[in-house]
Amino acid sequence: MKVAIVGANGYSGVELIRLLSQHPHVEIEKLVSHSSSDTAINIIYPHLTGICELELEKAEAKQIAECAELVFFATPAGVSQGLVPELLDKGITCIDLSGDFRLKHPKTYEQWYKRPFTVEKAYLEKGVYGLSEINRETIKTAQLIANPGCYATATLLGLLPAVQMGLIDLQTIVIDGKSGVSGAGRSAKQENIYSEINGGVKAYKIGVHQHIPEIEQEIASLAGVETQVTFTTHLIPMTRGMMCTIYARLREAQPTLKIIEDYKEYYQSEHFVRVRDEGIYPVTKEVSGSNYCDIGIFVDERVQRLTIISVIDNLVKGAAGQAIQNMNIIYGWDETVGLDQVPIYP
Amino acid sequence: MKVAIVGANGYSGVELIRLLSQHPHVEIEKLVSHSSSDTAINIIYPHLTGICELELEKAEAKQIAECAELVFFATPAGVSQGLVPELLDKGITCIDLSGDFRLKHPKTYEQWYKRPFTVEKAYLEKGVYGLSEINRETIKTAQLIANPGCYATATLLGLLPAVQMGLIDLQTIVIDGKSGVSGAGRSAKQENIYSEINGGVKAYKIGVHQHIPEIEQEIASLAGVETQVTFTTHLIPMTRGMMCTIYARLREAQPTLKIIEDYKEYYQSEHFVRVRDEGIYPVTKEVSGSNYCDIGIFVDERVQRLTIISVIDNLVKGAAGQAIQNMNIIYGWDETVGLDQVPIYP
Amino acid sequence: MKVAIVGANGYSGVELIRLLSQHPHVEIEKLVSHSSSDTAINIIYPHLTGICELELEKAEAKQIAECAELVFFATPAGVSQGLVPELLDKGITCIDLSGDFRLKHPKTYEQWYKRPFTVEKAYLEKGVYGLSEINRETIKTAQLIANPGCYATATLLGLLPAVQMGLIDLQTIVIDGKSGVSGAGRSAKQENIYSEINGGVKAYKIGVHQHIPEIEQEIASLAGVETQVTFTTHLIPMTRGMMCTIYARLREAQPTLKIIEDYKEYYQSEHFVRVRDEGIYPVTKEVSGSNYCDIGIFVDERVQRLTIISVIDNLVKGAAGQAIQNMNIIYGWDETVGLDQVPIYP
C-alpha cells in the first residue's frame, strides 16, 4: 500500500519513516514538506542514507491523492485542517498526528489552540479519536483518525481502567507529566538549545497545555460526566520518553494488589500495554523505541490515594507508532505488524 | 573556628568542603571517614587538589571533640546517633545532615528508617529542625541541628506559607518530587550506573520515602493538626537539582497574583528564597551550586487547585548549604557568609 | 535454528536478545549466566517482558551443546576459553564477543589481558577474526568467530582502506577513541555511577587498552609489516555510541575528494558501511541502534595529514550486531537478515 507523509521532516515524520521502512505492507511514496522542499530527506537526516532517500516536496491535496492511498499528517497544529477535507472527499484515508481533529467542539479547539477551526462539522465528525486500545471498534471503519497527543495517550491508558471501573473520585485527579525534549520538535528555539535544557527540570505550559481538553473529553466520554483535571507538564533532560504520574483519591479502600489484578485483566489481550507487578514501577527507558505503554500501580493506604505511573516513548506510542497501529487496525492487519521493535536498552 | 566533618567522603561531605573552604570564619580541622581512612581527600577527589588535602581519619567522639568546636555529620542514617550524645556532653555543637534527629518520636523514626533509635530522649529533645527560614529563632540557641532532608526543604519552603495562611485544604496535598542523581550518593549500586539512569525517568520509593514523616511533622506543627500527604519521588537524569511540584485544593478561590504577593511578603526578608512573578516558573538550573530556593505559583482556576513549583540544589540548600546557613545563625554571623555563590548557569 | 547466549544478562547479551528476537531464522533456546541464574531475564530487564522471558541458567558446555546449534558468548575476558573447546569438539558453532580468541599469539593475550590463556593452540587457530566486511570469505567456513572489539571495529573499518591502498605512513597513526558508557558494562562500579560520569569527559586506560593489540595485528596482517599505533580512549557522557577519530600522515598529497571516492569504491557493495560526502562528518547518533558504520574523511592539506571519523553503535556493529552479521555469513543467509533496524533518531 502506498502512503504519503505530510510534515516528513519533523521528528514525528522521521519516526514514521523509521517504522514504515520496516513495515512489510507499506511503501512510502511521497514525503511532503513546505519548509524544506526540494531536498532529499537523507541530506537533512543522514541517518536515513540508504534507507529512505526521497525528496521532500511541496504538494497540494490533489497531488498527494494521486499517489497515496493513506496520508499521515505529522504537522503542527492548523495544517491538516486545510488538507484533510479534500483528501477525504477523494477517498483517501487520513491519520492526523496533530491536534486538529481531536476535539469534538470547534470552540474548545479554538480556546486551547489559540487558532481558528475552519472545517465543516461533517468532516470533524468523521474523525475517530485513535486511542487504539480503547476505541478499536470505531477505528476499524474510520476514514479519518485523530491520533491522540502523547501526554493524552500516557494519561488515558493509565487512567481509563480506574475511571471505567469506578475506582476513583473524578474530582481529585492530578496528572504530573514528564516529557523528553523531542516532544518540543526540531525547530530552533533558544529555550530548547542543549545548554538551556541539560542538567535541569522545568515546568512549562502550566494550566494551558493543549492536551488537557482531549484528556478531559475522553474521561467524560467514558465516565458520562464532565471532569476537570489538574495537569502539569515538565521537560526532562532526555531526548525520548514520557511518564505521567497520576494521582486520584480512591472511592473505596482497596489494596494495591487488587487494583493491579484489575488492570491486568483490563489489558489482558492488549499486546502493547504491560502492567507491572506490585512494587515494580516502569522506567521510561524500558519502552524506548517501542510501541509499549507500561503501567505501575500503588495505593497509598494511609490516604487512600491511587498513584498510577504510565510510561511511553513519546515518538512511538505517543505519535508515529500508535498512528501505524491505527493503520493496521483499519486495514485488518495484525496490530503489531511493523511494530515489533524491542525496546532499546540501555 | 575549627570544625570537623564526619562522613567527609560522600557527596554532601565534599560539598561541605567546597563551601567551607570559601567561608571566612571557619577552618576545616578534621575529616572523618570510616570507609576510606588513611587517604588524603584529594586522592579520592582530585578536584580538591591544592584546596583541601587533609587525610581522612577514623575517629571517635573524643578525638573529634579535642580538635573541633563544631561537627558536621554528612553520614548515612544511623551513624550520628552513635556519636552525637557524647559530643553534646562535651559541649560540641553538632549539625547533623542525616535523618537521625529529625523526627520527634523514635517510633516514627524506626518505622520509616527501618532501624533502631537508641539515643536517650533528652538528646533527641535538644535537636532543632534546621529549616533556617522557618525555625531561625530556635536555631539561634541550638546545640544540635537536625538539618532537613532535601525533599523536605524544597517541599516545606514551597508549602508552609500556604499552610500558615490557611489557603489550602490539608487533606488534598500531593507532592511530586524530582531529584538529580547525586541525592543517591556515591556508593556503587548497579541501579545508579550511568547507563541505567541516562535517558530515563523513574519513580522510586513510592509511599515509603523517609522524608515523608518529617514533611508531615512540620506541616502538623505549623497547622496544629495531623496531616498526611501523598509524596512520590522521581529520579531525573541530571546530577544536581531538585524540584517539588506541589498540588493542593484552595479553600477559597484566589487568583494566582494574590497568592504570589502573599508569598513575596512572607519571604520578603529572606535572602535565599526568591518568588517568581506570575507566569514564570523556576528551573532547577537557576539555583545550581547556590543556596537559593526559588518558588513559582499557579492557580488553576478551573479546579481551584494551587500548584507550587519549588526548586533547590539538593546538595546546597538541600544539604551542605543549609547546614552552613544554620551554623551562621547559631554563631550570629550574617546568614549569607560563605554562601554567596552565584548559581552556575548554564 | 536454536541458539544459546552465554553471559546473557550483560548489555551485549541483552542486545543479542533484542536483535535475535527480531531475526526470522533463529530461536533463542537458552540463556546462560553464572551471576544471576534462576531468575527470568525479564525480572532483571523488565523491558523484555512479553518478548523474552527465559530463565537464566548456570550451564556446562554439555548442557549447552544439547540444546543449541550455535552459541554466542557475551562474557568477560577469560570465560569463553573454558567452554569453547568442548563446544567445538561437539560440533557447535561459537561466536565469541569477548577478546579470548582474537589474538593469534597467546603471549600477546596474556600481556594485554593480564590473565593466562589456557587453550590448546589448535583451538585458537580455528578462530577467525570476525570483521565481517574484511574477512567475509574466511568467516563463511568458520566454526569459531572471534568477534572484534568495539574500538577495533570502528578503527579498522575506518583505517583499513587507507592501509590497503597504501595512502598513509603507518608510523604516524594516532587513534583518539570516544565511547559511550554502555561499553563499560552493567557492573556496579563507583567510577561508572551517573553522578561521576554525567557532565564530564575522561580519558582512561591510556596506552594499555586491550583493543590495541588486535588493531595492530589486523593492520599488520593487511600491510605486511608490524605496526604500532597510539590509541587513547575517552569516556563520553552518553549511553551508546562510539567514534574513532583517526589521524595519519599521507604518503603523497591527495585531495579529500579523491580519498572519499576511493573509500566509496572500496565499500561500494557493503550494506553496513556508509561513506559521507565531502564536508559532512558522521555523528554517533546517526547509527544508534543500528549495525551501520559511518565514515567521514578530511585531508588537512596544510600538513598532509588524513583525518578519518568512524562511528558505530558500540553494542550493535561493535558487538551483538556484527556477531549476528557473522552468523548470517556462516549460514549463507542474506547478511542483513535481522539487522535492518533503522537508526533511532533523535
Place this chain on the structure above:
Amino acid sequence: MKVAIVGANGYSGVELIRLLSQHPHVEIEKLVSHSSSDTAINIIYPHLTGICELELEKAEAKQIAECAELVFFATPAGVSQGLVPELLDKGITCIDLSGDFRLKHPKTYEQWYKRPFTVEKAYLEKGVYGLSEINRETIKTAQLIANPGCYATATLLGLLPAVQMGLIDLQTIVIDGKSGVSGAGRSAKQENIYSEINGGVKAYKIGVHQHIPEIEQEIASLAGVETQVTFTTHLIPMTRGMMCTIYARLREAQPTLKIIEDYKEYYQSEHFVRVRDEGIYPVTKEVSGSNYCDIGIFVDERVQRLTIISVIDNLVKGAAGQAIQNMNIIYGWDETVGLDQVPIYP
C-alpha cells in the same frame, strides 16, 4: 573599580557577571547588548535575580568610557574591532574575549574568520595575548588584552612546556579537542537543540577552526619556528568543560615520570595549573566552575609518543575566568582574587 561588559547576555557575559559579582574590588557599572537592550539581565536570566539586575543597554564607546575604567568584550567576532580603538584613545583598559585582536597579522584574521579586519595596525600592536601563565610580564602593562580562545588555552597550557623544553618534534603535533556545548553560545540554532546533541558526539569545523592560527602563532613565538598542527574539534553532550588530548612524537625517549616532574617544575608557582601524578588523568568535571587547568601526562614508550591531557572549564579559564585573572595582573591584585571558586563536584 567600575567595569562594563559588552555582550553581557551571552554565556561568557553571564559568566563574567557571576565571577565579578564575587570580586571584592570590582563593581559592574554597565551591561551592554545590542540584541536585548532595555531588558533587565535577570529577566533574561532569572538565576541572577537579587544578584545583578542591571538593564541591558545599547551604548556607544563614548557612553561606555564615561562610566567604566575597564571594559570586557564578550562579543562575537567582529564587534570589538569597532569599539576598542576609541576606548583605548580615551584611556580605557579593554579585555577582549573575542578573537579580534589575537592574531598579529590581519591577513591571518581575515583568512580564518572570513571577515575584514578594519583597525589600524597601531591598535592591533597594543594587544597582548592574554595567556596569563605564559605572558604575565607583558600583561602587567597592557592596555588591551586579547583573551585566548578556549581551545587555545587548553592546548597551549598543555603543550607549551614540552615545546619550550624541546621535548617534541613540532611537525607531529595532533590535537583532538572536545568541548561542552556552551562553547557554541546561546543563539537558537537547530544543530544545537537538545535533541540533536544529546546522546551523540560529533566532529565539527574540521581543519577550519578559528583557534588554529592562534595556537600555531603562540607555538611559533615560543619555538622560534613556524609550526602547523592538526587540530580537530568535537562537540560532547555536556554543557561545560573542555579537554584537549594532544599527541606528539618525543625527540628523545623519556619516561612518563620524568616529563611529569618537568611539568610540575614548570608550573610550580602557578596557582591555576595542576599537574596530575603518573597514571592519573584529569576529568573535565574536576575543574567545573573554576579557573583551573589540570594536566595529565603519558608517554607511550612503544612508539615514543607523548600524550598530554589538558582540561579546563571553557567558560572560566577558557573565557571569563582568565579575563579576570588578566585584570588582576594588570591592576596588581593577587591573581586569585575573585577566582577562588572550588570546582563544583559532582
